[in-house]
Amino acid sequence: MSLSSSTATDAPRTSPVWVESMGGPLIVIPSSALAAWRGCTETGVLAGDATAADDYDRACAVEDLAGVITVGAHGAQALVLADEPATSCYLPGRRAFLRWLAADSETGLKAAAEAVLVDPATEWEECGTWLTDGPAVLMDSAEAGDDLGIEYPGGGMPAQAPVPLSAGRWRVRATHTRTDEGNRVGLVQLVPTES
Template identity: 80%
Template sequence: MDDLADAIPVGENGAQALVLADEPATSCYLPEHQAFLRWLAADSEAGLSAAADTVLADPATVWEECGTWVSDGPAVLMDSAEAGSELGIEYPGGGMPAQASVPLPAGRWKVRATHTKVDVENWVGLVQLLPTES
């Protein structure tokens, strides 16, 4: 994948998965911004969160357009190295695959992404979902 995010087909029924590309990074979903926040560099969660707020509020932020994603409703944020069918199944040595709920209504979403260095300590990745008309 060449972009910072992209929707790819999953299965045979036309479903799609949104893949957050580039480097592995701890990620979470910010429902108030309909955006995934990726921890690229920061000294603390508070610094990362503040940097994300700065980037999201700045009209000069440069966004990469990453196509459209069609979702049938709430999603799951997971590591792409996991098989989706194995979420919820304990590993042989113990522990469970990491996953987080993404409270997203069904719809068609314009996907845009940025990797932005806010200051010396904080560099954030954001993948934002914007509703489309059709």
């Protein structure tokens, strides 16, 4: 993928890795906290018969377009791409997650996303602040972090995509925008904040 902007000059020029969901939200977890993410368990509320929420339940509880929840007991945070289980990828040059809401082609969707990102009239929903210690992984919130490298019994691997980030505090903003009759773009963008 190639973005023509000054913010994309130091980003790798490769095609993005798209991640699909099994039906729930996607999540972005710092690589350092992956082992602490348990995903959907048989003891959770949605998939089990428990009354205590598991990690997947907590991700599903995010009602805005995006939100931040804790991971594990050491203060790590994960970014939930909520609202709907749209196939998504990370655009490192824009520090944005592109969500495939409606499009006839990947090329058309990327062009629509670029138009939304550069349009000063784009209406953004503020979704809080995310603190991360560096690189992260985009994945299905139903998966456990420890299971990402384990093949499914029927074949195939859990979907995941690297999110090359530097450590920092990021303001999270999101939008779902129809750019034309064929393209409806979802974006969750990370904006650096002052320390």
